[in-house]
Amino acid sequence: MEMAAHTLPLLPADRPRYIMGVGTPEDLVELVGLGADMFDCVMPTRNARNGQLFTEQGTINICNARFREDAGPVDPACDCYTCRHYSLAYLRHLYTAREILAYRLNTIHNVHYYVNLVKGMREAILAGRFADYKNAFYAKRGDASPAF
Numbered sequence: 001m002e003m004a005a006h007t008l009p010l011l012p013a014d015r016p017r018y019i020m021g022v023g024t025p026e027d028l029v030e031l032v033g034l035g036a037d038m039f040d041c042v043m044p045t046r047n048a049r050n051g052q053l054f055t056e057q058g059t060i061n062i063c064n065a066r067f068r069e070d071a072g073p074v075d076p077a078c079d080c081y082t083c084r085h086y087s088l089a090y091l092r093h094l095y096t097a098r099e100i101l102a103y104r105l106n107t108i109h110n111v112h113y114y115v116n117l118v119k120g121m122r123e124a125i126l127a128g129r130f131a132d133y134k135n136a137f138y139a140k141r142g143d144a145s146p147a148f
């Protein structure tokens with residue numbers, strides 16, 4: 001994060017700024033705040049295959065026993081195919097049974113989450129309210145401040 005803060009302002013302002021292999025939702029919010037424009041990362045898909053799902057409230061692990069009988073969606077704020085059609089309990093069952101559909105449904109959710117995260121940041125920047133967006137992002141997660 002320190003290196004990005006140092007180098008991003010040195011890049012031409014009229015060119016896109018790309019950061020390779022990043023990262024967590026918090027990483028993206030912080031780096032967009034520093035001026036980064038593009039990322040690529042395996043996290044949405046790899047973490048989905050490992051049962052880790054990103055939500056507005058933070059990251060959850062679908063293996064957790066508290067989801068055994070949870071009829072709710074992964075993220076009530078999400079309108080992806082997975083959240084509209086499947087419960088946490090069913091996704092947990094698929095995952096613990098090593099059913100390949102679990103990996104696909106988890107991936108659909110995580111990719112949707114990342115696309116909406118970046119879309120929300122883009123809209124906030126264009127509206128001149130990125131600072132408000134960033135504050136709301138951390139508030140939804142119960143974090144008063146970023147982890148950096």
Ligand SMILES: [Zn+2]
Nearest residue numbers: 078080083109
């Ligand atoms: Zn979803």
